[in-house]
Amino acid sequence: MSRSTRRSARLAAGGAVALALLAGCSTELPQPEPEPTAETAPPVLDADRFDRVLEETAAAFAAADEARDPEALRPRVTAPALDMRAAEYRLAEAVGDDAAPSPVTTATQVEAIAATYEFPRTGMVITQVPEGANLPLLLGFTQSEAREQFKLWGWVELFPGSTTPPLIHPDTGSAQLDADSEGLVATPAQVVERYVDTLNNADSEFADQFADDPYKESSKKATTDLDSRIEAAGEASIAFEVGDDGVLALATADGGAIVLGELRSVQTIRKTVPGASLTIGGEIGALLGDDTEVRGTVSGTSDVLVAFYVPPEGGEDTEVRPLGAKTVMVEVARNDDEAPAAG
Template structure:
């Protein structure tokens, strides 16, 4: 070991002597000019490989019905949604099945950024057993972490998706507070929630009609009418904990995927009457489905929007698709109506 050190030291000394006795200038590196915009974080081949690896993790998680298996390549709202679907499948003895998911892409968009998180989106082929494609969002939060599925939505029938920048060019990541759009991504989710809680909200004219809100509001009204002999059904929504995640479109707008929570509450108001929860809410309640006071079904929801650029002639925000899963049911027997 000592001989090696001596030899190494002699080599360094010789190199220094040669440099000192030579008048030629030491060559300086001549790096290529730094590009004005960063390259895409993934090329098309690597993105295809990531999508395939995510698909394999979903398949393994679905087979085991195990969120831990899923979590190797699924995170955030997507992990919450899929975990909720597993619980529903178990509670209904397999009658409720997880939504078909594919990551096979038709259209791809990859963020061009040197920073993190890095984002990629794809409009997929139609999953087997479904009749509408998905919009999937993947996120790489840190340099040493893998891309994971952050969220997915089923696109609405007939929806026109905006043109995305080709993966070879890369797309800009749009920050939650970006002021280049008709509303910041954070504001989009907040205002959409406001239109669910109040159909007469001042923000309602900013959004085009969409099947998710139409179905949510009409279903709640029908349930409220169905239980009126014993109580009422009410709906509320709030902004979720994660996101939004956004990527620029070719026209300077953005696709924004945001999370919200909706709560459907059955409240018994007529003493002596009988009110029971059915469907998925009843399944998660278990054997005791009676509503004595109130029962609330809590759903995690992802919605994707097209948000025009701030200088667009048409400033209407369009919901492109949604995914909703019942993830929790709570009860409050203390709110039962007083017996006469």
């Protein structure tokens, strides 16, 4: 159902309370009774207001992309999305040749919004396929406090063939989960921590808890291939850690959750053979500038966002399924003091 159809089908309910005043001087005036408190919180945004958030977010991206100025994003974009888009601008400038940041759209297929009285508040969107891309996005929004706007917190490109369980209709609202919420096969925070462990350790005790996914496979392959190419002069490795910006999580209709989490990867290229020549290309080389020689170590740090479907606790389905990912190199560093000593 389209958003306009959904809105036109929505019925507004209203009610009136009639108070009867009893005659007679000795009769006490009736006292107003407070409205009963709802047992469940309402959605924090209705469809029209969420539409405005999406429209203003799209406008902020259009202005910022044209000027390659991350400051133009601030009214509607926050970390880590803000940091990652700023890094994409830097990378596009370093690469040159009219390189462009990744395409983003807020045109939606599915919307979900938290039902809560608390802050921060969360919304999620599965988009149409952006122009110039092949796959839809999952966007995560947050409102940190009452005086703040809803802002884009992060986004991922969904993996080919990814399917998500039904999200609860925005007219009803979805239960908002925090990092330590229970009732799932793992808390949202544990999901990110355990996933990072599987990235760092091939024999991780949590490996069987996660379905295979293209991001894990591609990150390992990229590092293995680089290590093979430079083995005559050095070596390459990659390490992962949990990010600083926490998680976003909303309940799904089946009692599970969609979790959007942040992590960081650090790819390190180390020269191991004294006297050998080792230079680095790709994104790390572009961000290094004119001097791409590796004398000791060179490292590239990337922000990574990964979305997961986490099943409810106690069901037959116990496997956490990665749904999509996005990675952007945010900084490079070199340490020439780690050059190999001559024999």
